Amino acid sequence: MSLNTTDPVTEAPTTPRPIIQLLEQDDTAGGCCGGGSCGI
Amino acid sequence: MSETIKVDIWSDVQCPWCYIGKRKFEAGVAAFGDEVEVEYHSFELAPDTPVDFAGSPIDYLSERKGIPVPQVLEMLERVTGIAESVGLHYDYDSVHQTNTIKAHELLHYAKAHGLQLQMKESLLKAYFVDGGHVGRIEDLADLAAAIGLDRADVVRSLTENEYLAAVKADVAQATEYGIQGVPFFVIDGKYGISGAQDPDTFAQALRQVRGERAATLTPEETTA
Numbered sequence: 401m402s403l404n405t406t407d408p409v410t411e412a413p414t415t416p417r418p419i420i421q422l423l424e425q426d427d428t429a430g431g432c433c434g435g436g437s438c439g440i
Numbered sequence: 441m442s443e444t445i446k447v448d449i450w451s452d453v454q455c456p457w458c459y460i461g462k463r464k465f466e467a468g469v470a471a472f473g474d475e476v477e478v479e480y481h482s483f484e485l486a487p488d489t490p491v492d493f494a495g496s497p498i499d500y501l502s503e504r505k506g507i508p509v510p511q512v513l514e515m516l517e518r519v520t521g522i523a524e525s526v527g528l529h530y531d532y533d534s535v536h537q538t539n540t541i542k543a544h545e546l547l548h549y550a551k552a553h554g555l556q557l558q559m560k561e562s563l564l565k566a567y568f569v570d571g572g573h574v575g576r577i578e579d580l581a582d583l584a585a586a587i588g589l590d591r592a593d594v595v596r597s598l599t600e601n602e603y604l605a606a607v608k609a610d611v612a613q614a615t616e617y618g619i620q621g622v623p624f625f626v627i628d629g630k631y632g633i634s635g636a637q638d639p640d641t642f643a644q645a646l647r648q649v650r651g652e653r654a655a656t657l658t659p660e661e662t663t664a
Contacts, residue, residue: 429635
């Protein structure tokens with residue numbers, strides 16, 4: 401008996417890949433969130 | 441030789457940091473030195489805003505979001521100053537706070553016609569610099585025609601909500617990625633950068649991706 405572990409159908413992701421945040425970011429850089437915690 | 445690096449950018453037309461971030465990103469790409477493919481995606485900061493909102497961004501932020509007026513003024517003064525530092529002359533006295541759903545539909549229309557980057561720049565400039573209205577179909581059609589799009593067809597598309605589903609799909613994708621603020625940059629489908637970071641941050645991230653790609657090339661590919 402063999403196990404097919406590379407079936408492209410069953411291995412297809414159903415959710416987006418997680419985004420890896422870069423460490424070099426400045427956490428204080430400006431952004432907009434619609435008047436929420438970031439202000440604008 | 442490796443393929444061009446793709447950068448997906450979530451952004452809203454009425455986001456002051458998005459325009460600043462656009463300039464900083466462009467400077468980062470220039471420092472990086474290689475071609476980069478850019479695609480803009482929709483993010484609605486204020487989807488509850490009426491198209492003909494009778495007030496300024498100050499009114500919107502104070503009345504709708506409950507931020508005290510002095511704090512709003514301080515925020516706008518700060519962001520206007522930073523915009524100046526990257527060559528953008530924001531004129532908040534002329535800004536028309538509005539609903540940007542149609543502007544996002546237009547960006548998708550422009551993408552389908554190969555002019556999304558030009559349309560994005562035009563919409564941001566109209567909103568923050570020129571006092572233009574980016575919520576009404578007729579005003580949007582004028583902006584579209586100015587960059588070479590077919591005005592009548594733009595009116596048709598926006599009236600028929602041709603790209604509304606595409607806008608909603610972008611918003612849904614942002615939610616799935618966990619994006620809570622914009623601008624948000626996704627480099628090569630895997631690295632996220634949030635906010636109007638300095639050019640060096642973008643350049644460094646692009647170099648990192650280029651380096652990772654080079655490291656995975658076979659000897660045959662590196663000599664091709």
